Amino acid sequence: MLKRTCTCGDTRKENAGETTTLSGWVNTYRDQGKGLVFIDLRDRYGMTQVVFDAEDTPKEVMELGGTLRREDVISVTGKIRDRDGKPNEKLPTGEIELVAKEIEIINRTAKLPILPDDHDADKIGEEHRLKYRYIDLRRPRMQKILQLRHKITQFTRNFFADREFLEIETPLLITPTPEGARDFIVPSRHQAGQWYALPQSPQIFKQILMVAGCDKYLQICKCLRDEDPRADRQAEFTQIDLEMSFIEQDDILALMTEFATSLYKEVGGVDLGNLPQMSWKDAMDNYGSDRPDIRFDLQLADITELAKKTDFKVFNEACDAGGSVKAMRVPGGAEKLSRKKTDAYAEIAKTYGAGGLPVVKYQDGEFVTGVAKFVTPIKEELVEALKLEDGDIVMFGVGTYRVACTALGEVRLAVAKELGLIPEGMFRGLWVIDFPMFDWNEDAGRWVSEHHPFTAPLATHLDILESDPANCLSSGYDLVINGAEVGGGSIRIHNPEVQAKVFGLLGLSQEKAEDKFGFLLNALRFGAPPHGGIAFGLDRLVMMMIGTTNIRDVIAFPKTQTGADLMCEAPGIADPAQLDELGIIMRQPAESTE
RNA sequence: GGGGCGGUAGCUCAAUUGGUUAGAGUACCGGCCUGUCGAGCCGGAUGUUGCGGGUUCGAGUCCCGUCCGCCUCGCCA
Numbered sequence: 310m311l312k313r314t315c316t317c318g319d320t321r322k323e324n325a326g327e328t329t330t331l332s333g334w335v336n337t338y339r340d341q342g343k344g345l346v347f348i349d350l351r352d353r354y355g356m357t358q359v360v361f362d363a364e365d366t367p368k369e370v371m372e373l374g375g376t377l378r379r380e381d382v383i384s385v386t387g388k389i390r391d392r393d394g395k396p397n398e399k400l401p402t403g404e405i406e407l408v409a410k411e412i413e414i415i416n417r418t419a420k421l422p423i424l425p426d427d428h429d430a431d432k433i434g435e436e437h438r439l440k441y442r443y444i445d446l447r448r449p450r451m452q453k454i455l456q457l458r459h460k461i462t463q464f465t466r467n468f469f470a471d472r473e474f475l476e477i478e479t480p481l482l483i484t485p486t487p488e489g490a491r492d493f494i495v496p497s498r499h500q501a502g503q504w505y506a507l508p509q510s511p512q513i514f515k516q517i518l519m520v521a522g523c524d525k526y527l528q529i530c531k532c533l534r535d536e537d538p539r540a541d542r543q544a545e546f547t548q549i550d551l552e553m554s555f556i557e558q559d560d561i562l563a564l565m566t567e568f569a570t571s572l573y574k575e576v577g578g579v580d581l582g583n584l585p586q587m588s589w590k591d592a593m594d595n596y597g598s599d600r601p602d603i604r605f606d607l608q609l610a611d612i613t614e615l616a617k618k619t620d621f622k623v624f625n626e627a628c629d630a631g632g633s634v635k636a637m638r639v640p641g642g643a644e645k646l647s648r649k650k651t652d653a654y655a656e657i658a659k660t661y662g663a664g665g666l667p668v669v670k671y672q673d674g675e676f677v678t679g680v681a682k683f684v685t686p687i688k689e690e691l692v693e694a695l696k697l698e699d700g701d702i703v704m705f706g707v708g709t710y711r712v713a714c715t716a717l718g719e720v721r722l723a724v725a726k727e728l729g730l731i732p733e734g735m736f737r738g739l740w741v742i743d744f745p746m747f748d749w750n751e752d753a754g755r756w757v758s759e760h761h762p763f764t765a766p767l768a769t770h771l772d773i774l775e776s777d778p779a780n781c782l783s784s785g786y787d788l789v790i791n792g793a794e795v796g797g798g799s800i801r802i803h804n805p806e807v808q809a810k811v812f813g814l815l816g817l818s819q820e821k822a823e824d825k826f827g828f829l830l831n832a833l834r835f836g837a838p839p840h841g842g843i844a845f846g847l848d849r850l851v852m853m854m855i856g857t858t859n860i861r862d863v864i865a866f867p868k869t870q871t872g873a874d875l876m877c878e879a880p881g882i883a884d885p886a887q888l889d890e891l892g893i894i895m896r897q898p899a900e901s902t903e
Numbered sequence: 904g905g906g907g908c909g910g911u912a913g914c915u916c917a918a919u920u921g922g923u924u925a926g927a928g929u930a931c932c933g934g935c936c937u938g939u940c941g942a943g944c945c946g947g948a949u950g951u952u953g954c955g956g957g958u959u960c961g962a963g964u965c966c967c968g969u970c971c972g973c974c975u976c977g978c979c980a
Contacts, residue, residue: 489980
């Protein structure tokens with residue numbers, strides 16, 4: 310094999326005259342006739358033009374050059390030539406070209422299903438890109454993403470290694486636990502009928518590492534949750550997982566702020582600024598979300614008390630049921646937002662559980678259209694409360710507190726997008742803190758953890774943990790950037806009695822808690838240090854820095870919405886002998902007989 | 904589990920009201936061309952219209968079912 314002496318990305322003008330060998334894929338070929346063929350040779354590092362020129366290239370090499378097609382793999386040896394007055398300004402190597410003297414055609418390509426060209430690859434159906442991932446990943450854009458992802462993990466390892474964190478692996482085959490996401494399960498051969506679970510996160514293990522005296526832990530690890538995916542969510546994803554001992558919330562937030570801001574600065578070239586803290590309540594109240602996008606203003610106001618004074622049935626029913634009425638003033642919205650638009654926003658509100666989206670315009674000192682007749686009686690107070698100005702539009706979120714907030718919060722995002730209120734290229738982050746410990750789940754008829762069952766209540770709220778769980782706040786915290794949750798964590802419970810109380814509130818009997826989490830409760834009994842930590846979503850960090858909303862773009866081998874890997878065709882059929890060994894009998898689906 | 908969009912040549916798409924032989928660009932194949940750089944020009948080959956059924960003289964088009972992909976609600980401690 311002709312061994313390469315440099316890559317397709319690093320030859321420059323000053324290398325002119327040198328003899329070099331390049332290896333790579335034929336990105337494109339331009340056959341000018343019998344005496345002149347150009348190819349762009351591509352590898353991970355870049356692209357270099359190779360020219361087969363009858364005046365300088367041996368005849369047999371010339372002939373082979375003419376047969377090259379896109380994505381053939383070759384090695385070429387030749388002399389670097391200055392292109393003088395005719396550089397290709399699109400390429401870093403554009404000032405030179407390699408004049409072919411010797412060629413080895415390593416592998417011809419079969420007829421290509423897709424082309425790895427950034428120019429048109431974004432139009433290719435994702436199904437094809439996933440099936441032929443090895444071709445798709447050749448694209449410069451995908452290579453750039455893989456490299457960025459590597460830079461982020463390298464930066465992370467260095468940052469935390471410099472601060473005494475130990476990278477420690479935790480098991481993939483663990484025991485199924487109640488609470489949380491649906492587990493992927495794996496059968497045990499030695500103990501037929503018993504099952505491992507794949508970890509939803511290394512949560513309990515990293516806490517036990519703290520009990521084990523490891524003090525500072527880091528792992529970049531896969532987490533698996535058998536739940537339906539979304540554009541920004543995949544059943545199999547990666548976390549930057551951290552835990553520390555003998556610290557308090559502020560210590561973690563300070564260190565993680567330093568990590569996040571320096572990561573964004575040094576890898577992303579972006580100034581995150583400082584990361585303000587906002588309580589969960591303020592986030593919900595003012596932005597209608599526990600992950601507020603603070604790149605633009607447009608805040609919500611609570612007008613529940615005012616709404617009670619109206620005769621509007623929609624308001625009254627929500628208020629009578631103990632719910633809320635939220636209002637959002639859109640400056641100048643009366644003209645900018647047509648009926649068609651506000652109808653579309655109503656559909657958004659409905660998907661988040663609201664009955665609709667009452668709307669009113671404020672023009673010439675009067676409320677007009679929509680619910681004008683219902684809110685006119687509270688005109689003065691509403692104008693005052695929302696600081697309304699002529700030409701504004703007001704939208705209302707109505708329902709339970711969470712529905713009213715989130716429905717209007719989602720409309721807020723849609724309006725901002727429509728009106729172009731979100732500045733391009735801006736990154737704004739914040740810490741959301743003071744989460745509630747619990748959320749009441751009507752279906753289950755019990756409290757469920759807002760964060761997870763190991764999250765400690767705020768020290769100042771420990772006394773109301775059992776007496777008033779609804780108002781008990783936790784020491785949880787989320788890092789939110791541009792309206793996306795990129796990380797979250799908490800101070801953990803390190804006292805077995807407190808942990809047992811929380812399990813109790815979650816409806817776990819003492820027996821079941823001991824059965825399912827006994828190893829954690831046990832560990833806490835043998836000298837557990839105070840500890841806490843955080844996990845960042847690596848995929849989300851990469852997505853944000855690369856500017857994509859598609860998580861599959863930042864994963865080398867992602868899965869589809871039904872959990873399939875279209876390239877390797879997972880999941881697949883297991884051999885009956887394998888199943889037999891595991892003691893598994895398939896219940897034949899009725900319709901699968903053909 | 905629910906809602907929405909899509910599936911036609913290797914790829915990206917078109918195809919009128921249900922009507923002739925399902926077209927175009929690109930990739931591929933052949934030819935021409937000595938400075939291209941998304942090369943250009945000329946020609947060629949390429950189809951289970953996702954799959955199964957139905958309506959009809961006639962279905963890519965209409966109906967039913969089903970599979971796959973994407974977006975989304977629920978779900979994701």
